[in-house]
Amino acid sequence: MFGTSGIRGPFGETVTAELALDIGRALTTAGYNTIVVGRDPRTTGPLLVDALSAGIREGGGNVINVGVASTPTVARSVGWRAADAGVSVTASHNPPEDNGIKLWSPSGMAFDEAQRSEIETLLASDRFESAAWDAVGSEERWEAATEQHITAIADTVPQVEDVHAVVDVGNGAGDLTIDALRALGCTVDTLNARPDGHFPSRPSEPTAEACTALQAHVEATAADIGIAHDGDGDRMMAVDETGRFVGGDELLALFGRAVATEGDRIAAPLNTSQLVDAALAEVGAELVRTRVGDVYVAERAREADVVFGGEPSGAWIWPTTTLAPDGPLAAARAVELVATNGPLSEQVASLEQYPLRRESIPVDDKRAVMDGVTEAATDRYDTVQQLDGVRIERDDGWMLIRASGTQPLVRLTAEGTTDADAASLLATARDIVASARPA
16 A cells, blocks of 8 residues: 555545545554644645544544645654654645655654554554544644754755755745755745645656756856755755756765765665766765665665665655755755855766666556566566566666556666667667566
């Protein structure tokens, strides 16, 4: 039931008020007594929060409702309020008709596999513990959560001078980045800053294709950097001062190289480009690869010598601050990179490049397709890894085929020694998926 980013899908089908009610009940039955709840601006969020809160209070739990807030704000509020758990009602970068539920621990890390399994078992059993009529829980509103997040960023990231940033909120919940950057001393222009759960300005996922307006604005205004968020503000992507969208692998390399020193490690998923390995080698650090998903990156980031974790999709974790992917904090760190190391385009140009291609294929049955992919790959190739999906190593590069943890998609990644190799590997991966689809 829980994917790599909680439960997510179409409202009224996968995600319903009944499901939210039962998750609230399951949380208190599992012993989580004080729970922070917040949501992104989606139109279905209020009723899902109401149902979730009712389930928690029915079981005797207490709700701290932070209202519309970024997902990292919700995650970090669990620790700030000494709560037992947190719940974000969000579908993150999914389309507006979707919604979802993601669970958080006091460390800021998403619920791990054991915690998710416990909640799933309770949901399947449909056996929840209710409080007596005179012992039901309460709900309080906490209006200061976003302001505390802004203050925390200002206390973590040094002041900057003479940096002009453009922030494209994408009508989501990440608008606190605007105030956080201004608190650091930035000049800030805004795009699509009004929260709107219909996401009318652009698709919620901050891809290069979705951020053309941001790229044009940065180029036209001679700004130093552009920042883009997704619907709930946990992801952050960047545009350099020329208006070029910076790839997630490149941003991962820059963030990692900035924080790592000799002997340190950086955690990132196995679909990460080798350019990150090369950048870290310059400072004597190394990359450790995980399964895809911020919770798996965060699990490795808890280890003592892991100083940073990230995903090329735009989730960035500084473990000494929080184990939650924090888009507003990442925006501040990106501004710090520019203020400290100069133009972002020049920093990207210093990275060794490896041709890499990514693609997503819609499918009706991810599990059946991936079963076929696994069979085809193991029959055809000698070097096949199955840590997360199927990763195939060849002399001319590698390819990864894996099911999305949040959408009905199979995702392909291919990296070669040349552009032609990368294109050929991607085509091969595409053919493997096509042959594996049920007739």
